[in-house]
Amino acid sequence: MVAMSVRTDSSSAPYRAGFACFVGRPNAGKSTLTNALVGQKVAITSNRPQTTRHSVRGIVHRPDAQLVLVDTPGLHKPRTLLGERLNDVVRTTWAEVDVIGFCLPADQKIGPGDRYIAAELAGIKKTPKIAVVTKTDLVDSKALAEQLLAVDRLGRELGIEWAEIVPVSAVDAHRAIEAAKSRTAEAESGGSGAAAQAGVALPGQVGLLADLLVPLLPEGPALYPEGDLTDEPEQVMVAELIREAALEGVRDELPHSIAVVVEEMLPRTDRPADRPLLDVHATVYIERPSQKGIVIGPKGRRLKEVGTRSRQQIEALLGTPVFLDLHVKVAKDWQRDPKQLRRLGF
Template sequence: MDGMNATPAHRAGFACFVGRPNAGKSTLTNALVGTKVAITSDRPQTTRHTVRGIVHRPDAQLVLVDTPGLHKPRTLLGERLNDLVRATWAEVDVIGFCLPADQKLGPGDRFIAKELAEVKRAKKVAIVTKTDLVNREAVAQQLMAVDRLGRELGFEWAEIIPVSAKSGDQVELLADLLAPLLPEGPDLYPDGELTDEPEQVMVAELIREAALEGVRDELPHSLAVVVEEMTPREGRPADRPLIDVRADVYVERSSQKGIVIGPKGARLKDVGTKSRAQIEALLGTKVFLDLHVRVAKDWQRDPKQLRRLGF
């Protein structure tokens, strides 16, 4: 039998990255996909939607599902997010647990690892991120600590790998190691699609990211963005299209409205400029962005509002 020369079967499947806030999940997604899809922000819980990035390889297609962080729920929204995480974990083929190299394993990591121990189907990979921030010895220490954590909780990591998404170090290797863990099968998405998230949701995420930047800590949870309409402007020449985007930024209290708008509207203008550039890059056309800030009282605790805002 000359089985040696047979090409390995093509594989395709879903993976998601989990980890404490700021563990480098979104940056890693972007590095693997090579395009900005998941939003990156240094604030906990900014990734609310399942943004999928797709890694195309000759031998495999890896679909990355970005889950919100798992945390101890304090509100109805928190509980919904946790349910969403567990539902996602039950459906993916591989879960990559991201732990920053520059921080000791803490109770938050243990909390997530304990939950991971309950997951039956998915293969678990530990990814030590941000290795560019520490020396090799610190990386080795962290790898051993992660290995011990799995053993203490009674499971074994399929792989333990250090990466730096920022410098690109070992990102390619990570893709090489994740591919064989996927089930055999044809591409799940036709070639060239980087994300199957509706464009409107991605546009909302970009606006939300810009609105969160540099705002004081009272805002992250209480900011939702709804894109009300995205329509091509009529009567534009074919080679210079323009898309009208109308979006509402929702906060919970009028005091927060002032924070988002800023003195004489300066902050909101800045948010508009910043997010418009990102949206134009995403859509590949000029955009006219019309932003409004609205108050939806205590929307995180109100099921009706949550539904309207897409949660």
């Protein structure tokens, strides 16, 4: 469970539970913010736009509420069938959540992409909206103040009444969480997931954001069991961690055409109970034969690095030693092929 900042009147306030989603153009900090609020990685992050391909639910447990965060792909002008489907995911999510957080980076002026999304949000009348100015650690106080005023003007121009305008630095919050978790590592020795997060309070503006989201949720009982951090299947999360590692270092060389499918996850049967090992067999799909060498690297060095990096993340996620078997295959132009999109989980 992630311990969050609690209002002084929480004992008398009704318990609330509901869904919130973060929207914004690609690379606006939505996944990083989701991970910071949950206190653990449940959504992959990258400096490259369109990293998120699934609506990942991160679950924030509080004494007074359960906040279920739906992390959506960035809304963008689609160039492929995959892009069209990702936009459909965003719009469907907007129609189903209790509150929408619109993320705008503090270090970038409001542009056509932000206005396009804001105009669509203006048409959703009943759902409350919070403007979240992200990446505040990248700007000084003057630039931040100018961005906050610009966001306020954007809302007034389009007829959006922001429930709140909140500046946050998810990176600073993540560092504080990791520091707090490391201080309690001995007490949590052998634990993972929610257990390793017990007693970790979200600092600063990220904690405030959670406090502001909760009153906008409906009253009602918890939607997920205590301790659950996401409802994503483990195989999907493992595939996403591998894809994140595969993207690292090839953003300038390789188009955003990597997909990962976990074919099998099975415990090694000949291992003693005190020395378990999980066998994970996964395939990295790219669109063209010329991309294969980029992913594998000279003498297989790059694929080995991908395996090492993602295996460490997978072991941290699952709390067990992992043997990771990776293969690279070509699925020609899969982003434009409906049949292959279905096979790859889109």
